[in-house]
Amino acid sequence: MMTGNEYKESLRKIHPRIYYMGEKIDCVVDHPMIKPHVNSAAMTYDLACDPMYENLMTATSHLTGKKVNRFTHIHQSIEDLVNKVKMMRMIAQKTGTCFQRCVGFDAMNATFITTYNMDKKYGTNYHERFKKWMTYVQENDLMIAGAMTDVKGNRSLKPSKQADPDLFTHVVEKREDGVVICGAKAHMTGMANSHEMLILPTTNLLDGDQDYAIACAVPVDAEGITHIFGRQTNDQRRLQGDLDTGNSEYAIVGGETLTVLDHVFVPWDRVFMCGETDFAQDYVARFAAYHRQNYGGCKVGNSDVLIGATSMIAKMNGTRKNSLIKDKLTEMIHLAETMYCCSLACSYEGVKEEAGSYYVNTLLANEVKLNCTRNMYEISRLAHDIAGGFIATLPHEWDLNNPETGKWIEKFFVGNEEYTARDRIKIARLLENMSGGTALAESMHGAGSPQAMKVMILRESNVEQKEQFAMDLAHVKL
Ligand SMILES: Cc1cc2nc3c(=O)[nH]c(=O)nc-3n(C[C@H](O)[C@H](O)[C@H](O)COP(=O)(O)OP(=O)(O)OC[C@H]3O[C@@H](n4cnc5c(N)ncnc54)[C@H](O)[C@@H]3O)c2cc1C
Missing domain, CATH: 2.40.110.10 (Butyryl-CoA Dehydrogenase, subunit A, domain 2)
Incomplete structure (x- = not known):
């Protein structure tokens, strides 16, 4: 190695x-x-x-x-x-x-x-x-x-x-x-x-x-x-x-x-x-299922960092102890752990193939990625909500380093007096980086756009059996 x-x-x-x-x-x-x-x-x-x-x-x-x-x-x-x-979760952290x-x-x-x-x-x-x-x-x-x-x-x-x-x-x-x-x-x-x-x-x-x-x-x-x-x-x-x-x-x-x-x-x-x-179809579906499994690992590890950054910003803003902020942070954790649950589930429900190797559960792997196309946007939305507008209007690093302007930035970008403005800006920039355009587009389209998962979910979920459950209970015989 x-x-x-x-x-x-x-x-x-x-x-x-x-x-x-x-x-x-x-x-x-x-x-x-x-x-x-x-x-x-x-x-x-x-x-x-x-x-x-x-x-x-x-x-x-x-x-x-x-x-x-x-x-x-x-x-x-x-x-x-x-x-x-x-x-994958560990490396992404x-x-x-x-x-x-x-x-x-x-x-x-x-x-x-x-x-x-x-x-x-x-x-x-x-x-x-x-x-x-x-x-x-x-x-x-x-x-x-x-x-x-x-x-x-x-x-x-x-x-x-x-x-x-x-x-x-x-x-x-x-x-x-x-x-x-x-x-x-x-x-x-x-x-x-x-x-x-x-x-x-x-x-x-x-x-x-x-x-x-x-x-x-x-x-x-x-x-x-x-x-x-x-x-x-x-x-x-x-x-x-x-x-x-x-x-x-x-x-x-x-x-x-x-x-x-x-x-x-x-x-x-x-x-x-x-x-x-x-x-070709089976090949693509297998690659996609293995790849969709990952998103409840790496994206959850990345979310761990983003949730941490959001919690730190709340501390630096002086809002961390507020119950509404706690509720929003809890929601972020819930959305991330939901993706992790799906990834673990599709792995535990994997099967041994005739080739001798192991393959994930296709239906559940597709659930992981469909959740990701939504949850990562919501996690980012909550991060932006908690952080405040300054993540969109912060000055250039060079202005922070210029004594003429830096003294004002150091003074006016302080939130909670326990933290420096520079540290608050560093965490804000990390949050901005992780919740922005390219990162979100990857959560949407990487490993396939949402419709590709929906096609697989419908194909794999045996709707006829579900109809039969309903007909049995309603005593409908066709
Ligand atoms: C950051 C990133 C990293 C990636 N890394 C890799 C990689 O390493 N390896 C790799 O192989 N791929 C990679 N991909 C590609 C990814 O799998 C594709 O982006 C994804 O499959 C969607 O394909 P597309 O981007 O061409 O979008 P499109 O296929 O153009 O889809 C755009 C929209 O049109 C819809 N659509 C597409 N065709 C039809 C149709 N016939 N009728 C109606 N609607 C349709 C889709 O559902 C979607 O909503 C990556 C993508 C991103 C964004």
């Missing part, structure tokens, strides 16, 4: 083509915009090397029998599923933001099951190939970006019906030694600071979409790949000092890219699906 520093050094040895603000980035580890995201991912490495967190952060590989970082593990028990959620490594983790677990099922039906050898690649990932403790979401073009058209065939990732050439793919993956969390990406289809596929049924592993710096790093709310504050960013060491959300795949060659031993359209 690598330490955080070894992970950072490993990133210096790869050379992805990444652009931000019109310029090519030389090294993500040193770049002021990407550095905080690297720090956050490095936490997943450092904690795994700390004996205090060994139980949550590490597991025994069923492929090699060796101890591995849990983010490279294929779940072997219900305990593994539960520990994943607890691990330390970073206050996304640590990016879960998407690849979930893609790997979904691919493990899907390749097994495809081989069983078609006699292919995807599963063995995948296990070989997984062993390489575990042995080198790699960070893998989970690359599902295509750019999708016209949302009402299937991949093969789009005006531009590249709007969904697809195979453009099959060669003796591998395939060549074109397309683009959008909103790629942690891609800029990952070693490889695991590409999978983004939607169910129909006859005629065979070229779009492609899953494969590709190094982030492979020939033909260009990454364009996305902007976030208040991102330029990182170039102007630490205080105004709110969480200068770890940033906001994951640091997402648009990743363009322009005639990228993938050798056959890295191809894990090629043409099996009938497995």
Whole structure:
């Protein structure tokens, strides 16, 4: 297993083509915009090397029998599923933001099951190939970006019906030694600071979409790949000092890219699906369920920090002992713990798959994420309510540091006299950072927009059985 520093050094040895603000980035580890995201991912490495967190952060590989970082593990028990959620809550309490490594983790677990099922039906050898690649990932403790979401073009058209065939990732050439793919993956969390990406289809596929049924592993710096790093709310504050960013060491959300795949060659031993359209829907649903499970872990850990910041602001404002403030804080805790309950429930209700690994309860995993799309907004609304308007009107850090204006800011931004204005501003900036635009949009759309969960909830919840319960009690016979 690598330490955080070894992970950072490993990133210096790869050379992805990444652009931000019109310029090519030389090294993500040193770049002021990407550095905080690297720090956050490095936490997943450092904690795994700390004996205090060994139980949550590490597991025994069923492929090699060796101890591995849990983010490279294929779940072997219900305990593994539960520990994943607890691990994510714990890391999120330390970073206050996304640590990016879960998407690849979930893609790997979904691919493990899907390749097994495809081989069983078609006699292919995807599963063995995948296990070989997984062993390489575990042995080198790699960070893998989970690359599902295509750019999708016209949302009402299937991949093969789009005006531009590249709007969904697809195979453009099959060669003796591998395939060549074109397309683009959008909103790629942690891609800029990952070693490889695991590409999978983004939607169910129909006859005629065979070229779009492609899953494969590709190094982030492979020939033909260009990454364009996305902007976030208040991102330029990182170039102007630490205080105004709110969480200068770890940033906001994951640091997402648009990743363009322009005639990228993938050798056959890295191809894990090629043409099996009938497995795309199940594959996507499995990845999504594993990924939706996470939101009651990481978002609850982040909420723990946000609730703490809100409680501190109330103390600094002199309102913390008021019963209405206590009630609002209690509501925030209730909303967060509800998401945690759902994550634990979908893990405890997990099942063993024929492939040998463990899979979460799909219905309950979708409940986690649907709650998240609402609860995180309400938690943030309550945080803003309690904090007061100054979180939206605070002056620049440089004005605080300028003696001409700083003396007035120090004097007039004091609330409860037990705390300094500077400390009050620091906590306010953290609260602003964690409850703002990019963070909330991620709670809404990360792992799928709410409607995607509703489709799964209706599909999984056996409404016919519920009708029967009602008819039995009402003595209705049809
Ligand atoms: C911060 C962040 C990080 C992410 N990280 C990753 C990642 O690491 N890996 C990854 O693979 N993905 C990632 N995603 C992508 C995420 O899964 C998608 O954002 C999500 O699936 C929604 O897709 P979209 O953004 O294209 O929105 P759209 O599909 O455009 O959806 C927008 C709205 O339109 C609705 N809609 C869509 N299609 C239709 C239709 N045919 N008819 C009617 N309504 C429709 C949706 O329900 C939604 O309400 C991330 C997203 C965010 C925001």
